[in-house]
Amino acid sequence: MTNSIPTTGEGPGGAEADALAARAEAINKIYGSGDAEVVALDDVTVGLGRGRFTAIMGPSGSGKSTLMHCMAGLDTVDSGRVFIGAVELTRLDDRRLTRLRRDKVGFVFQTFNLVPTLTALENITLPTDIAGRRPDRDWLDTVIDAVGLRDRLRHRPGELSGGQQQRVACARALAGRPDVVFADEPTGNLDSRSGGEVLSFLRDSVRRMGQTVVMVTHDPVAAGHSDEVIFLSDGRIVDRMPGPTAEKVLERMKGFELAGGGAAR
Numbered sequence: 566m567t568n569s570i571p572t573t574g575e576g577p578g579g580a581e582a583d584a585l586a587a588r589a590e591a592i593n594k595i596y597g598s599g600d601a602e603v604v605a606l607d608d609v610t611v612g613l614g615r616g617r618f619t620a621i622m623g624p625s626g627s628g629k630s631t632l633m634h635c636m637a638g639l640d641t642v643d644s645g646r647v648f649i650g651a652v653e654l655t656r657l658d659d660r661r662l663t664r665l666r667r668d669k670v671g672f673v674f675q676t677f678n679l680v681p682t683l684t685a686l687e688n689i690t691l692p693t694d695i696a697g698r699r700p701d702r703d704w705l706d707t708v709i710d711a712v713g714l715r716d717r718l719r720h721r722p723g724e725l726s727g728g729q730q731q732r733v734a735c736a737r738a739l740a741g742r743p744d745v746v747f748a749d750e751p752t753g754n755l756d757s758r759s760g761g762e763v764l765s766f767l768r769d770s771v772r773r774m775g776q777t778v779v780m781v782t783h784d785p786v787a788a789g790h791s792d793e794v795i796f797l798s799d800g801r802i803v804d805r806m807p808g809p810t811a812e813k814v815l816e817r818m819k820g821f822e823l824a825g826g827g828a829a830r
């Protein structure tokens with residue numbers, strides 16, 4: 566197939582590639598130059614386990630969004646390599662990168678980013694429609710039932726609550742059965758009840774539907790739903806916490822504040 570996305574012989578292979586949905590290898594990202602230079606990512610190496618729910622936390626400005634954007638192929642790195650599965654993102658031209666994002670990656674944003682003129686169902690199937698692919702009906706049904714939106718499918722976003730809109734966005738992210746879903750503060754605009762529903766759904770999509778979810782969050786309660794928390798500080802990974810609870814995460818975040826690692830918001 567001439568159009569296929571190339572893999573690299575030097576990247577993680579075999580069992581390692583299978584176990585990791587995404588991986589960054591010694592990535593650096595610098596914004597600005599001279600006095601205005603900011604090292605947003607400083608030699609970050611991290612693997613995100615397949616079939617796992619990973620949370621990324623850290624003080625404001627620690628590089629969480631930058632890491633997520635670089636790993637999702639939404640932003641470029643200055644050096645180092647990024648893989649989605651066995652495919653090296655950092656070797657792809659724009660056209661192939663766009664296709665990889667479309668076919669292999671799902672996104673959930675803090676502000677939902679739904680198309681207001683389309684119904685919930687049309688929003689959910691939009692990425693597969695644009696890709697010219699037929700959605701897998703059984704999978705779509707599974708996703709729609711899992712987010713609990715079957716009776717809202719004909720509603721437009723303006724007729725849905727914030728929590729319902731974010732559940733539509735989650736269903737949209739999962740509809741194409743991506744290799745990995747990146748969620749950037751998915752509960753940041755929601756009250757705690759709606760946020761809890763979205764987090765339960767994201768967790769269930771991992772546990773019951775075998776998906777892989779990576780979430781940036783400031784909220785220890787949200788991070789407590791994950792399988793593992795990765796802590797960033799000053800553009801570096803400083804800790805990982807498997808089996809987190811909200812209490813343990815809060816304690817760890819307080820440690821950053823005491824160490825002068827910036828405001829934890």
Ligand SMILES: Nc1ncnc2c1ncn2[C@@H]1O[C@H](COP(=O)(O)OP(=O)(O)OP(=O)(O)O)[C@@H](O)[C@H]1O
Pocket residue numbers: 596597603604605623624625626627628629630631632
């Ligand atoms: N486009 C940009 N131009 C210049 N500097 C940037 C840009 N994007 C991010 N930065 C800087 O890079 C550093 C990391 O930013 P990033 O947004 O990744 O942090 P974050 O941990 O997600 O922060 P927050 O929790 O406040 O959203 C910060 O110092 C930020 O000011």
